[in-house]
Amino acid sequence: GENVEQHPSTLSVQEGDSAVIKCTYSDSASNYFPWYKQELGKGPQLIIDIRSNVGEKKDQRIAVTLNKTAKHFSLHITETQPEDSAVYFCAAGGNYGQNFVFGPGTRLSVLP
Amino acid sequence: KAGVTQTPRYLIKTRGQQVTLSCSPISGHRSVSWYQQTPGQGLQFLFEYFSETQRNKGNFPGRFSGRQFSNSRSEMNVSTLELGDSALYLCASSLEGQAVDTIYFGEGSWLTVV
Numbered sequence: 746g747e748n749v750e751q752h753p754s755t756l757s758v759q760e761g762d763s764a765v766i767k768c769t770y771s772d773s774a775s776n777y778f779p780w781y782k783q784e785l786g787k788g789p790q791l792i793i794d795i796r797s798n799v800g801e802k803k804d805q806r807i808a809v810t811l812n813k814t815a816k817h818f819s820l821h822i823t824e825t826q827p828e829d830s831a832v833y834f835c836a837a838g839g840n841y842g843q844n845f846v847f848g849p850g851t852r853l854s855v856l857p
Numbered sequence: 858k859a860g861v862t863q864t865p866r867y868l869i870k871t872r873g874q875q876v877t878l879s880c881s882p883i884s885g886h887r888s889v890s891w892y893q894q895t896p897g898q899g900l901q902f903l904f905e906y907f908s909e910t911q912r913n914k915g916n917f918p919g920r921f922s923g924r925q926f927s928n929s930r931s932e933m934n935v936s937t938l939e940l941g942d943s944a945l946y947l948c949a950s951s952l953e954g955q956a957v958d959t960i961y962f963g964e965g966s967w968l969t970v971v
Contacts, residue, residue, distance in 0.1 A: 776957060777957040779959065779960075781962070787964055787965075788861075788863075788947055788962040788963050788964045788965045789900070789947070789962045790962070791959060791960075791961060791962075794959060796957060834899075834900060836900075838957075839957045844890075844902045844905065844913050844915065845902065845960065846902070847899055847900035847901075848899075849899050850899060
């Protein structure tokens with residue numbers, strides 16, 4: 746089955762700096778890769794996703810890149826703000842219906 | 858448009874009891890999936906329902922079950938609760954439940970087993 750690794754597990758950046766979180770997956774059949782942000786006490790919120798027919802997608806300060814050959818994808822947040830502080834999860838799926846496999850999460854802290 | 862609604866938000870149960878959690882998907886969404894989130898195991902897929910039928914199931918014991926109603930609302934049940942069942946249970950919905958459909962999560966139900 747699919748296995749998703751995510752690094753780093755914790756990340757601290759200064760406000761205004763960029764943050765990068767990387768994920769690798771094992772199943773080459775996976776073709777959909779969403780990213781979720783989870784704030785304390787809340788459910789995961791989709792922030793961006795990418796499908797395998799695209800190599801990069803950007804939405805304002807957030808971008809995701811996908812390398813299907815190497816089986817890894819990354820989340821890039823530019824000009825970080827304190828409200829970006831949260832746990833971020835990557836996921837891989839698209840080959841087993843709605844059975845998405847999530848990475849273990851990255852706790853991002855943006856220091857003012 | 859209302860998001861995914863889960864009830865109850867918090868509950869405490871005793872070992873051996875059973876619990877039922879409820880989920881109302883986003884209006885128009887026909888697929889509902891359930892996930893368990895714990896600090897040690899992260900987010901793990903429980904099962905998915907579409908048109909009142911379970912289409913996909915994760916690697917959980919038979920004590921975990923669910924159902925979906927004709928209005929797409931879903932419930933999950935955990936019987937004979939164990940301490941290890943303490944977790945945040947998340948419901949997610951998607952439009953048609955296609956493999957590449959985006960799933961949207963609710964706020965979750967926090968279950969504590971004592």
